[in-house]
Amino acid sequence: MRGSSSRHHHHHHNHLLLPLLRLLSTGTTATPSLPKLKNICYRHRSRALKEARSALTEYLHSTRSLPFSFSDHIASNSPYSLSLLLSQVPSLSSSPPSLFPRLLRTHLSYRPVNEFDFLLESIGLSPTPPSPLGPFLSDHPLLLSSLSDLLRFGFPWTRLGLLYPSLHHAASSAILPKLHSFEALGFARLSVIALSLCFPSLLLLLPRHDATHRLLLRDLKAALVDHGLADSVVSDDVDAHLDVCRKIKLFYDLGSEVGTMGEVMGRNKKVFLQAEEGLIERRLKYFLNLGMGKAEVGRFLLANAELLLELDLDSPRFVMPEYLLRVGMGEADAAELVKKCPYAMGVNVLGNLPGTLRAMDVHGWFLERVVGDGGVRFLSAEFVSSSLSSAGDEAEDEYSAGVERLRAVRKQKHYYLDPKLEFLLGIGFGKNKTTSRIAGLINSTKDQLQERFDCLLEMGIEYPMLCRMINASPKLLNNCPESLHKKVNYLCNVLGYPLEYLNKFPSFLCFDLENRTKPRYRIINWLKEKGLLQKPFAPATVLANSEKRFITQLFSIHPAAPKQWLECFSSRYDSNGCQRNLFAHRPLGSSETES
Template sequence: MFRNQPSRTASRDSSGFGFPWNKLGRLYKEDPSIFSKHPKELTDRLCEYKSYGFDNVTLIGICLSFPYVLSGECKLGGEIDALFDDLKKLCIHFDLIRCVEGNVDTWYEVCRKILVFYDMGCEKGMVGELMGRSKHIFVEYSEEILVQKMEFFCRLNVKKEEVGLLILRSPEILSFDLETPMISVLDFLKHFGFSMKKLKSIAQEYPHVMGRNKMANLPHVMRALDLHEWFFNELKGGNHHLLGDYVFSGADGALDRDFKDGLDRIHSSRTPLHTISKLNFMHGIGFGENNLTMKTLVHLHGTSSELQQRFDCLLRIGVDFSKLCRIITLSPKILNQNPRIIERKVKFLCQDMGSSLEYLDVFPAFLNFDLENRIKPRYRFHMWLSEKGWCTKNYSLASMIATSEKNFVGRIYGIHPAAPKQWFECFSYKKSSNGCVKRH
């Protein structure tokens, strides 16, 4: 069929299979090993697949999208059988073939859309029935739309497989505009059935999330409220239509006066685009159009992409999304540091100091202090005092680190008159000239 470099006879074979020349490059890029196979081996394999009931055009589209069915990397009876079981249900039993224009380009696009669901983790051999019942999505929506919608729900921090199944079970979601509409957070939650008592409690606990935001930011709004799991369960449970039915009415969504004043100041400043970009970052992680958002914004330094990297770093380390948003309102400057520095401080907190990430809920400013010149020497000095038996009181990390130098020295003098001399000579970063090194 095609072996090594395609010859003039490579576009057709004795069994009538014909792969378009303009698609062979894509197939070679996906799996070059196919072109080292003997033509008869490929022909026999294709004839075996054709026995499932597919015509040549459909089968070529399948092979272009799932090259491993030609390469033989997966044996029949395993993944390939599971794949063809799904495709047979979708294309033949549910008659998708009748809905698709019979050319290779169209079938390749259809199979690419099917591949999207497998890439999301949907198990081959288990979703053919669901795909068949929602077969219209493979004709009416582009691959880009499918990926876009799935990415929206994946931002709820749920399993990708669950997102794929949600789309297959509730395909009308694909018609919802999840980008441009505005939402009012409390109005949206009310639309989903929250009582006034519950709404009041949420407003008090999460003031930084209140106000208006874009529908595109809804997944992170829900994560900032710690309601993402509840929300996704509502969608899975049949209330997905509420997402499509929601209309921003302006109720409880009027622009916050203080927020508007802050917005006016931004637009009249020297760097409005830079500041608006940072504000959009904040909205993107769930902060609403409110005064607290503006107050927090003032303390954030760096570009929006740098702020996002630092935020993602803290998430990757293990800080809970909702807690991290609240921490930022208490100590915004934690986002003004290089991710590598943040990682080192958290590592020292958890491994050397024996604390946990939860301590950042109590003392988020820990991340604002210099690791080498403040955190390490003070902590190690207190450990030394305890080992000497001079300090019998357990001081909190905050009292060790956040205390001013003057008060710190006064405290350790009260613990032992000789302590300040030891601090300045062997622990403080203001090391004396006698060559005494810091304690490690």
């Protein structure tokens, strides 16, 4: 009976826990803006917050029987929840500050707070939406025991949010032994805290993860202990050690293989001690965008640590195709690229080189040159800038003239136009007249354009093909991702055309699906059903013609077809402003339709 009750309690606990774990798995820790304390005079708000912290500490410790250290940490590190509590005490508005302590104690006596909301905020997690685990921390003694053990071990209270989801999977009695086992391997206590916060799965103690954990610990021990990376961190602050561990984790997050990186990381302390995390991430992604394999990119960059730290992606400018000629491409191949990809020619910055090479589908060739002996010099500022030529200046002048024309004619402010130009240059278009022309035809922000571009890539369109499509039909980027999905789905799954057909007819994505594409194909399919259509029509033939020419085309199939189109299939609106029924099927009258 007791076992059944225990199982029921465990099941109920997990049921309550799932929504919270889903919330925490998103990784959001952003705290919303503090509630406005309109019920308290602005002169007394600071005093009110101070008194609220004291009252909450006393309430949690004396009334709710939490350890004083817990109560103090929770009350001192939850400004949002504390402000929300104050905003719900209307009597403060008409009372002098001297009465604040008594009013707050009375309020807490009759209106218990949701303690989990305060806890989550205090350990670094977002306090919204409200926790689904119930209002009282005392209902979760195993969690409190785990938090107490971590706090005694030396974990900073405000960083425990990084571990919080893992605490619900690990047995509280096993956390301290696990942490001490890390120390037995040679890790200093600060390193144990940092690696636990950065790699919470190390505390999960799940058998199926043992092999992965052993490999990860072997890497961490080789880097932090055997090669002295942890001893090289000059600060005794946990955050300094956590910063190093986050940089290590970044390599694994971007594809490095666990169990193979420890020694090479340990030999390159400078990267983890001096380079900013954002810089490391940008360098790793740079070579991933060049096409380097995920398992190789980390080792390659650490083997070229000076490049990782000193590579300037913002200032050096190259010009195509001169840059490729200097790298070693033959003149005939370069000339073919100029003819095939004119939109990628001209000047660009080194940071956009992966996009330019992918747009021309030569990134694999280039990567082989870079990975080869001495190839890293191709990315040096001196080598890159040596490709600049008068031809590049001419293309850039045409680009600048086109941009100025856009600003003058369309009155496009720089804060509307510049992000679109940055997007185009980022995906591989050079500074040339084509790029400035396209910028005038596309709408939306840089992030929205990038989202649409990535959406098409995820659907299976090859990078070079997509750039050719944008060059031919820039307005396809004016579709939101949902619209792009619907149009591609209609082309491939309804009309039965392969995705590659968009390379021939990218304008398919520019036409309105509901008001042009579907209505026209409804009458085409209806004519097929009636046996009146002798030959199939490709999408370019069906959609690219104007309404007048489409009607003429229908007339050539059957003299009564235009009337059928206008009355039953067209998406035009009637005289009352109501859209016609697109699904109506009226049979051809015998006197009108028989040939």
